[in-house]
Amino acid sequence: MKGNEAIAEAAIQAGCRYFFGYPITPQNEIPAYMAKRLPQVGGTFIQAESEISAINMVYGAAGAGARVMTSSSSPGISLKQEGISYIAGAELPCLIVNIVRGGPGLGGIQPAQSDYFQAVKGGGHGDYRLVVLAPSTIQEVVDLVQEGFDIADRYRNPVMILGDGMLGQMMEPVEFGKRKPAELPPKEWATAGWKGDRPRAVINSLFIDPQALEDHVKKIYKKYKAIRINETRAECFNCEDAEIIVAAYGTTARIVRSVIEIASKEGIKVGLIRPITLWPFPAETIRSWAEKDHVKAVLTVEMSMGQMAEDVTLAVGGRKPSLFYGRTGGMVPAPLEILAEIKKIREGALK
Amino acid sequence: MILFMLERMLRLVPMDPERLILFTGHFGSGKTEIAINYALKTAESGKKTILVDLDIVNPFFRSTEAKEILEAGGVKVISPNFAATALDIPSLPADIYSVFTDRTSKVIFDVGGDEIGARALGQYFPYFKKEPEPSYRMYYVINTKRPLSASKEDILFMMREVQHKSRLPVTHLINNTNLSYETEICDIIKGQALISQVSKSVEIPIAYITGVKELLYQIAEHEEGLKSILFPIRLYMKPPW
Incomplete structure (x- = not known):
């Protein structure tokens, strides 16, 4: 399979049923594949009117407890940064794929790794971290997509797969289902309809009181410490x-x-x-x-x-x-x- | 002996009587590798040969990247404007029309994948109609190990779409079943069984089984009946390691 197709199929097999995106080379095979496959499994694919709109659709779906993904390449990921910061602030899980191309600016469509700073040092505003996974074979792409969704859900934090044009475009044989899905607690925090059977769920990243915001950020940073201890891999x-x-x-x-x-x-x-x-x-x-x-x-x-x-x-x-x-x-x-x-x-x- | 026979077949491969040869297929089916091999073999037989890179879908891993090898082998290459320049602008050059007016060359079209790629072909439909018989041969390349083309229904669906968008009927099928370097001959033989079902239901013959020669030699030893349609290919599109 092509790297990009492998990402898309792995996401579907990991239970992802929602994809929102906007086309950009060299990752177009991901939305193209999702557009064909998601309706077959009862999912929804929407080509949004822009990257900003796509990431906010991800924000909404993640808030409702859905397993959701978006993908883009460097300039498109730059556009998504505001939404990514909101998603991290609201503690929502999702998978973001960046098939990196040359930059800065419109750059070029050939493979690059020049979005490392953007991926690992923030990219968006505020005190937050993205978990960033970097596969180096198509098989690892498949395994890390499953794992990425699981890490996102476990810690309620966005996860990024950082690939490059080469990995997205090349073809290698792959086997699905090698990495077993993790057992995860139900998403009681999701705004999935309230029937009086639990506390009301609220998805929010706005904290007017500075003390409340500091407490919130400190809580998120406790999670980051746990991620450092449990999830660091080389x-x-x-x-x-x-x-x-x-x-x-x-x-x-x-x-x-x-x-x-x-x-x-x-x-x-x-x-x-x-x-x-x-x-x-x-x-x-x-x-x-x-x-x-x-x-x-x-x-x-x-x-x-x-x-x-x-x-x-x-x-x-x-x-x-x-x-x-x-x-x-x-x-x-x-x-x-x-x-x-x-x-x-x-x-x-x-x- | 088998080796000798295969070598002989290799020389026979591009002897199709039609002047215009089209390679279509689903995305990532292996069209480009086969088109390059076919073009080189045609030029080797002494014919004036032109390869038209008509792929407007994928800016990477395309036949234009093998331009040097093709030109060294005597094949003239016509590429989309900006192909292999890392510009993602799919526009087709005017020189493509020349291959329909000057009928002295054999022309091989490397068409982009899926129905989206075949759409680029549709605009040349009137020229294919005007070409004197035997006018053209349209191959449809199938790799049954690729996603969305692993069942009879999926293969038939995409083939119908490609024919619809290109406005040309497929005349021959090619079995290019492979799992890259993990391919085993049983994969090719299982692929052949599936494509045979497709072939029967649409009444289009399987012209070739393509693959690297090491595997095809093994098939020649085990499957007497398939010997005559084996087309060993060399791989030209490679990553930098």
Whole structure:
């Protein structure tokens, strides 16, 4: 399946019955698939008149307790930020997919990872966090969509799948239903019709009294602490005796895997730390490897001018040199380019 | 022996008598890879060959990306304006009309997926009508491992839509059942059974089974009856790792 189709089918299989969106390349296969499939399973697909309208439809459906999703690509996600902040403020679960393309501005339609800051550092206004999941294969896309919905419901917080044009457009075989749905409590907070059998549900993100707003934000931040403890995920590959550790996520991590293979043939030991959750960020994993004596340097590779690199550098905490290599604007780094960078660092670090 | 026979078949593949060859199919069915292989084989046989990239649906993984390989193989490529320039503007160039007036070349059309892609073809309907017999051959490519084309009903539905929008009837089917690098010959054979049902119900023959040669060799060994329709292809659209 194509990455975008896999996202859509995985959402349907995870029980998502509502999709609101507005077209933009390179994620159009998601709404196109949803438009065909949702009516077959008793769901609703609406192409809204804009991204702003789409995210507010998501806000409404989530408030009513529905499993709901929207998807877009970079400029469209920028438009959705106000709604995302409202959804986080009102503590509602939903899944937002960003198939990132080159920016800033209208940018281009080729794959990029330059929306990392926007995804993990807020994007919208106010004290809130998005859980950000970064798959690197189509199978992982499928698994993380199920997981993303479950995390969203468990913590009543929006979750983002951060992909890129490459992951959205490429095709790989996939298997559905590998990740089992979580057992979740009923959504008693949802405004799903009141019959006098429970306290009235109110969906709101407005707090006039500053003390009430501070209390509300502190309550949300308790949740974020729990998310940090329970949901931080990373994959470590070939790190055991690596001289250079590369931190990369999504498509770039796949390219780094090819680099590791080529490097090992030349006797260069390279490891990969691949954050699966970009927020919460697996800083602890990176710190613990950076402490090891055999690791001489940490290199972050991204399809951006260096965004995750800042979080990696914080995690490395001066224990070892933390360096960056990236391509941007829709350019995808080639394995040999990355290898050349590793060789340069190695010569410097091992002298 | 089998290898020799397959090699011989490979050479026979593009000998269709029609001048205009169309590859249609559902989204992601493998049309582009097959069209590229078909065009290269046609050019290899010494014919003047043109490949028209008519895909206005998908700005990625398109035949224009293989332009260098195609041109090196003697195939002239006509692309939509802006194709492979990362601009998402689906407009078709005027040179497409030239392939209908100059009848000295064999022309291969790589049509976009689903009924949306076939719509681009509809505007050339009058030219297909004017073409002297045998005028055109319209392949419909099916991968039964793709979503929304895994049942007889789904395949028939999309094929009807494609014919309706392109205003041209499908003349031949292609079984391109695959799961990328996880394909096994039983997938292809199960796909063949399903597409045979489709073929029977619409009375359109299955012209080819396409796939990588390693798998098709295995099929040639096991399924004597299918040997004559195997069309091994090379893959040209690849990610950067």
